[in-house]
Amino acid sequence: MKEYLISASEEALARHCMEEALKNGASGVRVNLSKSLMDLVGILNGEVDRVSHSLDRSLQLSLFVDGRFGTFSSNRLEKENLDQFIQKAVETVRMLEEDPLRSLPAPERVAHDAVSGNELELYSPSYEAMDSARRREIALESCVWEHRHEMEKGFSVLSEECEYSDSVYDVLMLDSNGLEARHRETSFEIGCETTIQDEGGRLYESYWWDASTALEKLSWKDCGVKALRRAAAQMNPGDIPGGRYNMIVDTECASKLLTPLLTALGGYSLQQNNSFLAGSLGKQLFPTFLNILDRPHDKGCSGSRLFDSEGVATKEDFVIKDGVVSKYFLSTYMARKMNMEPTVDDCTRAVVEPIGNCDTLESLLREVGDGILVTGFNGGNSNSATGNFSYGIEGFLIKDGKRVRPLRGMLITGDFPALWNKLFLTAADARPCMTKQIPSLAFHDVDFSS
Amino acid sequence: MIHPKEYYTAIFGVDRPELRSLVSRAMRRGGSYCDIFFENTSYGSLSLRDGAVTSGGSHQDFGVGIRVLDGEKTGYAYSESTNPALMADCADAAAAIASGTATDVSPYGTRRPSRGEPNPAADRYPEKQGWREASMHFFLPFLQKLEQSIRSKDKRVVKVIANLAFQNSDYLMYNSFDELKWDSRPMGTVAVQVVFSQDGKYENQSASRSWRCGAEMLTDSLIEELSSEAVGRVDERFAARRPAGGKMKVVMGAGASGILLHEAMGHAFEADFNRKGTSVFADKMGKRVCPEGIFIVDDGTIPGNRGSLNYDDEGVPGQKTYMVEDGILTSYLHDRISAAHYGVAPTGNGRRESFRYAPIPRMRATYMESGVACPDSLIKEAGNGIYVDQFSNGQVKIGEGDFTFFVKSGFLIEDGRLTMPVKDINIIGNGPEALKDIIAVGNDLKIDQGAWTCGKEQSVPVSCGIPSVLIKNLTVGGA
Numbered sequence: 001m002k003e004y005l006i007s008a009s010e011e012a013l014a015r016h017c018m019e020e021a022l023k024n025g026a027s028g029v030r031v032n033l034s035k036s037l038m039d040l041v042g043i044l045n046g047e048v049d050r051v052s053h054s055l056d057r058s059l060q061l062s063l064f065v066d067g068r069f070g071t072f073s074s075n076r077l078e079k080e081n082l083d084q085f086i087q088k089a090v091e092t093v094r095m096l097e098e099d100p101l102r103s104l105p106a107p108e109r110v111a112h113d114a115v116s117g118n119e120l121e122l123y124s125p126s127y128e129a130m131d132s133a134r135r136r137e138i139a140l141e142s143c144v145w146e147h148r149h150e151m152e153k154g155f156s157v158l159s160e161e162c163e164y165s166d167s168v169y170d171v172l173m174l175d176s177n178g179l180e181a182r183h184r185e186t187s188f189e190i191g192c193e194t195t196i197q198d199e200g201g202r203l204y205e206s207y208w209w210d211a212s213t214a215l216e217k218l219s220w221k222d223c224g225v226k227a228l229r230r231a232a233a234q235m236n237p238g239d240i241p242g243g244r245y246n247m248i249v250d251t252e253c254a255s256k257l258l259t260p261l262l263t264a265l266g267g268y269s270l271q272q273n274n275s276f277l278a279g280s281l282g283k284q285l286f287p288t289f290l291n292i293l294d295r296p297h298d299k300g301c302s303g304s305r306l307f308d309s310e311g312v313a314t315k316e317d318f319v320i321k322d323g324v325v326s327k328y329f330l331s332t333y334m335a336r337k338m339n340m341e342p343t344v345d346d347c348t349r350a351v352v353e354p355i356g357n358c359d360t361l362e363s364l365l366r367e368v369g370d371g372i373l374v375t376g377f378n379g380g381n382s383n384s385a386t387g388n389f390s391y392g393i394e395g396f397l398i399k400d401g402k403r404v405r406p407l408r409g410m411l412i413t414g415d416f417p418a419l420w421n422k423l424f425l426t427a428a429d430a431r432p433c434m435t436k437q438i439p440s441l442a443f444h445d446v447d448f449s450s
Numbered sequence: 451m452i453h454p455k456e457y458y459t460a461i462f463g464v465d466r467p468e469l470r471s472l473v474s475r476a477m478r479r480g481g482s483y484c485d486i487f488f489e490n491t492s493y494g495s496l497s498l499r500d501g502a503v504t505s506g507g508s509h510q511d512f513g514v515g516i517r518v519l520d521g522e523k524t525g526y527a528y529s530e531s532t533n534p535a536l537m538a539d540c541a542d543a544a545a546a547i548a549s550g551t552a553t554d555v556s557p558y559g560t561r562r563p564s565r566g567e568p569n570p571a572a573d574r575y576p577e578k579q580g581w582r583e584a585s586m587h588f589f590l591p592f593l594q595k596l597e598q599s600i601r602s603k604d605k606r607v608v609k610v611i612a613n614l615a616f617q618n619s620d621y622l623m624y625n626s627f628d629e630l631k632w633d634s635r636p637m638g639t640v641a642v643q644v645v646f647s648q649d650g651k652y653e654n655q656s657a658s659r660s661w662r663c664g665a666e667m668l669t670d671s672l673i674e675e676l677s678s679e680a681v682g683r684v685d686e687r688f689a690a691r692r693p694a695g696g697k698m699k700v701v702m703g704a705g706a707s708g709i710l711l712h713e714a715m716g717h718a719f720e721a722d723f724n725r726k727g728t729s730v731f732a733d734k735m736g737k738r739v740c741p742e743g744i745f746i747v748d749d750g751t752i753p754g755n756r757g758s759l760n761y762d763d764e765g766v767p768g769q770k771t772y773m774v775e776d777g778i779l780t781s782y783l784h785d786r787i788s789a790a791h792y793g794v795a796p797t798g799n800g801r802r803e804s805f806r807y808a809p810i811p812r813m814r815a816t817y818m819e820s821g822v823a824c825p826d827s828l829i830k831e832a833g834n835g836i837y838v839d840q841f842s843n844g845q846v847k848i849g850e851g852d853f854t855f856f857v858k859s860g861f862l863i864e865d866g867r868l869t870m871p872v873k874d875i876n877i878i879g880n881g882p883e884a885l886k887d888i889i890a891v892g893n894d895l896k897i898d899q900g901a902w903t904c905g906k907e908q909s910v911p912v913s914c915g916i917p918s919v920l921i922k923n924l925t926v927g928g929a
Contacts, residue, residue: 047523048547049524050523050524050525050547050808051543051546052525052526053543055530056530057530069505070507071507072508073509073510074509076530088508095506095587095590096504096506097502097503098502102504132546158727159727161726195728195849203730203849204849205728205847205849272499273609273647274645378845378847378853378854379845379876385652386652386653389874390692390856390875409852411695413875449695
């Protein structure tokens, strides 16, 4: 038996907990038993600097008692401890105020096809062959430290930190309405971070990373090289006068602009009048060529999942269709509070459909011509009620489709609905390792200040 | 809270001979140092939404982490059980960082073992009413009264979310110096978020308080303080505009704007970044980093403060550390690894989120000490610029020192007076340059009591503070 997967006895314990909660007076119970194992090797300047090994188990309970609701968890999975814990938990829920809108999702809404946990092919057998020697080998192969002098032109490498990790995650969700759903996933990740110093003594840092559910799809050998190149590309930055420019946002950081939209479409924001997209369902708020989908069922893709945090079955769906807001993310509870139909509690795997015929960032830059390429955001925030934002950016001035110079110390400001209405082109370069599939995005007339 | 030793050995089911044996096992391949960190944490929470306390819960977290250091290299493993066989497995996994034999163990760092037992009389966070013993029945009325107080203060309130979170953590720490330390840390946090509506527009404000103390913190005066802060400046929020951007003088208001000091300077003083040469302050020890008269402190000794510690997570006594004295950089913030690297004593900054993590240098309560200037005189001296008293988000690049902070509230300064409220703008600059550009420091140090959490690799509770400070040249991103 593989120690890192939920065993038959642990599954029996989860069922026992559900029965115990019902026995103590709960009218509805959801049990979420999870188990994960992660191994990590860290390299500092070409030498092994850290190794770690971690095995986690956790049992979470959502209890519905006398029209009241509470959530509880423990990693002390001895039966005697759990029995006492559950008894106290039920007593605690009874002290809360009544909330008739709380309930488990209806049985017909929950996932029925998450049986083995590997229906989405996210568990890779290659995980079982991993050992500490192989992990060290991969981590060391990702580094460029030994060959750094060959790349040092006008700078020296001060530090290189690389980290390889692999993990397996296994979760079983049960509820007292009959839900039984399993999800199992492996993950292989590599990340390198490099700090360089130019001849004037100024420091620059950058990173590169990759991740996959299968080792054979992980690219690690060029990770250190890419991090170093990205750091070197930032040397001798400056700023340019503020004004309105075309903005191209690299796929690497584009989620910064999409995540606030998805949050604003979530029940927690909408129900609290804390969403700049309140009342937007069914309305044409964005350009007709903008399509954003939730695609939770793509096999082998990071982020795919057959059920949400309530066990509700996910499905492929439009979030924005032809520019029209097509979906709110409403849990059972939030939907009842808002007197609407429930959906799922969050966007599982957002996909922005490419616009135009540019495959790569480089072809997108050529097509746009002049503007500012944003390769990273440094600080800033947005106002969830108004949609106003202000972010620090770093990137490059673009002339005739080419990077002319690195930029620092600049800001973009605006509001999200207006910004997305300025979208006019994208690449088709979303990286498979990302759970949100957002290509590089091109906007016109964005306010930059410096 | 510091209980008798037996309280902890009973919870974790270990005694000193077993701990010695475990350390021997972990260091059988050599190494320089080993420590074992036991944790027993219970959390509780209650949430009020839409006028009722309709969700709550409790959580248990229990386990032990074993760390082996081989010089500056770390082997780490943890178990969620103190079963001897599972702890032995952890010791074996952590031992993998070393590749020698037990005889390869070498003296580690500037060995300054503190052999004394924890002293309950020196406890920095005694609880008068323990969270574990207090009843939910006591907590519900507090949140209900808090909501009523908020709604009674402003008719524009449309939504109130109020949360109470509390925890108690018991720790037992043993290391290869044969030091055994123990501690229990309470924490209580109340946070409110309020949404207002005016003329079809919505705005939100929030307020929080967090201390290492027991349930005695839940008083009527806390309700008044939080509700006043949550609604107090909503007129300004609706009236606030984005100002024109550009480079200008900035007055940082006393208190919460100390988060800029934490992010833009404090992280760069953490010794792990400097040991690796990746901090902008890596070659600045003993050098002037800001004008004379400025003292910057990281303090773990403030009674009841969210960042205070009787012992850090390496068993080093909590202490007050001056990083900058009279403008000169005099100390980094050290854990045991960096202290050994620099040949100094650890400063009690070795902290971790839980037993699942190895400790790293982290801040506690970071602040600048008061200067001599009257706060109003700073605004006059600025002439034209921006006054900022709350930031809602910030980010810094440790190597370059570049920072960007989102201004939650502030004012324009025109002709030496506060005029139009401003919001939703960023201030950007460079940490070392901003330190050098300080023109004057007010005499009004305020340590903010909000629920600050630092997220450098791991989440740990901290606090921050600053007196009013005038900086001559920062970039403000405006309309």
